Amino acid sequence: MTQNPTIPSPTGTTRLYAMLGHPIAQAKAPPMMNQLFVQLGVDAVMVPVQASPQALPGVLAALRRIDNMDGMLVTIPHKFAVCDGVERLSPAVQLAGSANALRRAADGAWEADNFDGRGFVAGLQAEGWEPAGTVIGLVGAGGAGVAIAAALVMAGIASIRVRDVRAGQAEQLVRRLNAHRAGVAQVEPDGTDWAGADIMINATPLGLGSGDPLPFDPLVLPKDTLIADIIMKPRETRLLQCALGRGMPVLHGEHMLSHQIDMYRRFFLGDA
Amino acid sequence: MTQNPTIPSPTGTTRLYAMLGHPIAQAKAPPMMNQLFVQLGVDAVMVPVQASPQALPGVLAALRRIDNMDGMLVTIPHKFAVCDGVERLSPAVQLAGSANALRRAADGAWEADNFDGRGFVAGLQAEGWEPAGTVIGLVGAGGAGVAIAAALVMAGIASIRVRDVRAGQAEQLVRRLNAHRAGVAQVEPDGTDWAGADIMINATPLGLGSGDPLPFDPLVLPKDTLIADIIMKPRETRLLQCALGRGMPVLHGEHMLSHQIDMYRRFFLGDA
Numbered sequence: 001m002t003q004n005p006t007i008p009s010p011t012g013t014t015r016l017y018a019m020l021g022h023p024i025a026q027a028k029a030p031p032m033m034n035q036l037f038v039q040l041g042v043d044a045v046m047v048p049v050q051a052s053p054q055a056l057p058g059v060l061a062a063l064r065r066i067d068n069m070d071g072m073l074v075t076i077p078h079k080f081a082v083c084d085g086v087e088r089l090s091p092a093v094q095l096a097g098s099a100n101a102l103r104r105a106a107d108g109a110w111e112a113d114n115f116d117g118r119g120f121v122a123g124l125q126a127e128g129w130e131p132a133g134t135v136i137g138l139v140g141a142g143g144a145g146v147a148i149a150a151a152l153v154m155a156g157i158a159s160i161r162v163r164d165v166r167a168g169q170a171e172q173l174v175r176r177l178n179a180h181r182a183g184v185a186q187v188e189p190d191g192t193d194w195a196g197a198d199i200m201i202n203a204t205p206l207g208l209g210s211g212d213p214l215p216f217d218p219l220v221l222p223k224d225t226l227i228a229d230i231i232m233k234p235r236e237t238r239l240l241q242c243a244l245g246r247g248m249p250v251l252h253g254e255h256m257l258s259h260q261i262d263m264y265r266r267f268f269l270g271d272a
Numbered sequence: 273m274t275q276n277p278t279i280p281s282p283t284g285t286t287r288l289y290a291m292l293g294h295p296i297a298q299a300k301a302p303p304m305m306n307q308l309f310v311q312l313g314v315d316a317v318m319v320p321v322q323a324s325p326q327a328l329p330g331v332l333a334a335l336r337r338i339d340n341m342d343g344m345l346v347t348i349p350h351k352f353a354v355c356d357g358v359e360r361l362s363p364a365v366q367l368a369g370s371a372n373a374l375r376r377a378a379d380g381a382w383e384a385d386n387f388d389g390r391g392f393v394a395g396l397q398a399e400g401w402e403p404a405g406t407v408i409g410l411v412g413a414g415g416a417g418v419a420i421a422a423a424l425v426m427a428g429i430a431s432i433r434v435r436d437v438r439a440g441q442a443e444q445l446v447r448r449l450n451a452h453r454a455g456v457a458q459v460e461p462d463g464t465d466w467a468g469a470d471i472m473i474n475a476t477p478l479g480l481g482s483g484d485p486l487p488f489d490p491l492v493l494p495k496d497t498l499i500a501d502i503i504m505k506p507r508e509t510r511l512l513q514c515a516l517g518r519g520m521p522v523l524h525g526e527h528m529l530s531h532q533i534d535m536y537r538r539f540f541l542g543d544a
Contacts, residue, residue, distance in 0.1 A: 004280050004281050004283055005280075005281045006278045006279065006280055006281065007278070007279060007280075007281045008276050008277075008278060008279075009276050009277045009278070009279045009302065009303040009306040009307065010302050010303070010306065010317065010318065010319045010320060011276055011299075011302055011303050011320070012291070012296050012297045012298055012299035012300070012302065012320045013297045013320070014302075014319065014320055016319055016320075016321070019284070022339070024284050024340065025284045025285045026284055027283075027284035028284070030281065030282050030283055030284060030286075031281040031282070031283050034281040034282065035281065045282065045317070045319060046282065047282045047286065047288055047317060047319055048282060048283070048284045048285070048286055048288075048340060049288070049338050049340070049341075050338060050339040050340045051337060051338055051339065052337075052339065055334075055337040055338075058330075058333070058334050058337060059334045059337055059338060061330070061334070062327075062330050062331045062333070062334030062335065063334065065323060065324075065327040065330060065331055066321050066322060066323055066327075066331060067294070067322035067323065067324070068296065068320060068321070068322045069321075
């Protein structure tokens with residue numbers, strides 16, 4: 001999708017979906033979901049909802065009480081907090097501790113799932129990389145990072161090593177993953193050279209800004225290490241440019257999202 | 273406007289407007305406002321928000337806390353309740369006790385106004401009827417009725433007589449109007465024949481359903497009495513059909529809304 005699609009105006013009968021975040025201007029999902037609704041002939045619209053962390057619990061509770069609100073997508077920084085605002089958590093959400101999609105179930109309760117990780121794994125596999133048995137290096141244990149780690153563990157990786165500038169975040173993720181499968185995860189110390197990793201993943205926001213430092217140095221890694229970034233804009237971050245310049249294989253951030261749209265469709269609309 | 277307009281999909285930068293009601297499926301304003309946003313090149317969308325009376329205070333408080341929420345329109349049954357959820361009430365809202373439009377002011381506070389009444393008066397005048405000096409019969413002292421009564425009093429009518437099946441509603445409106453201008457209003461008893469009224473207004477929901485009884489009997493009134501209905505769908509209610517069949521002048525419900533759109537534009541967008 002290269003430009004913003006046109007859609008029928010919402011009317012009184014239109015069902016609502018919210019995209020929750022703070023900030024929200026960068027969100028790519030609303031036009032993608034709205035294009036999907038048009039293609040499927042579904043009378044629904046997704047709108048951006050910017051709510052501060054302080055406002056989030058009240059806003060989520062109130063959005064749930066809107067009769068024609070059927071679902072929400074969640075982005076930075078609310079992926080952890082929304083888990084406290086719904087009744088049911090999927091296995092992926094329980095393992096990751098974060099959610100990026102909420103829906104109203106048939107009985108009126110709300111349930112959370114997380115497709116960031118499964119989207120990443122699907123993108124990886126579609127590009128010809130099978131994560132089972134590999135060693136993963138993950139930089140960033142925020143909302144996206146924990147989801148990717150959980151999905152990779154569920155996909156059968158050999159092990160995962162995690163670093164986050166907030167040491168507590170990495171420790172909490174590693175504890176959670178090891179509780180699920182003993183010994184699969186460890187915290188990686190500051191200054192590590194990541195020797196032995198097959199796939200290195202940037203799940204931090206570093207690279208959104210053109211002056212950002214690299215999340216890790218790809219130049220000291222073996223040249224066949226896959227360098228993956230979850231940042232979508234710019235399409236080629238400085239990290240990926242460095243790796244490509246050296247002839248290393250890369251995975252762009254767009255793959256994580258492009259595979260999620262079909263998952264969202266099934267989650268929100270079933271067989272529509 | 274005969275069909276639903278096409279608009280650009282909301283993106284992450286889109287500003288939000290909500291149309292609050294219960295039910296909300298009948299609301300005409302979202303497509304009209306969305307067409308206006310497109311015409312003006314404003315990156316904004318109005319969506320329907322159905323919230324029950326029990327949920328309304330919490331939903332309103334939370335919608336106010338959404339950073340990109342700039343305004344709301346309000347319909348049945350929330351026009352009274354929303355007055356308790358904002359900091360500032362316009363003179364029209366203070367007189368009517370009901371509001372149909374809310375906006376975030378430059379300082380972050382929310383302010384309420386009511387364009388139902390002014391829309392009705394503008395529609396009346398555009399069709400060649402001047403309310404100043406006339407005697408009004410009003411059936412229905414709900415959210416729309418009180419706004420119309422307030423605007424007519426502000427426009428200089430001689431007097432207004434009000435009936436509502438909920439006697440307390442009519443009494444409350446009459447008290448409010450007489451506090452503003454002593455003696456301008458009185459409660460009209462059940463079974464009245466409305467003798468002496470120049471303009472008779474239906475501001476009840478009677479006529480939305482094809483089997484509804486008439487809100488009052490136009491056949492016993494002088495043939496030059498103007499019969500006005502605020503119902504928009506069907507365009508010609510049974511009340512208006514009866515009046516037209518007898519050659520009486522009528523005012524359709526659509527005039528009230530068509531003149532409000534320009535007022536909404538100025539209220540929400542200023543000189544955009």
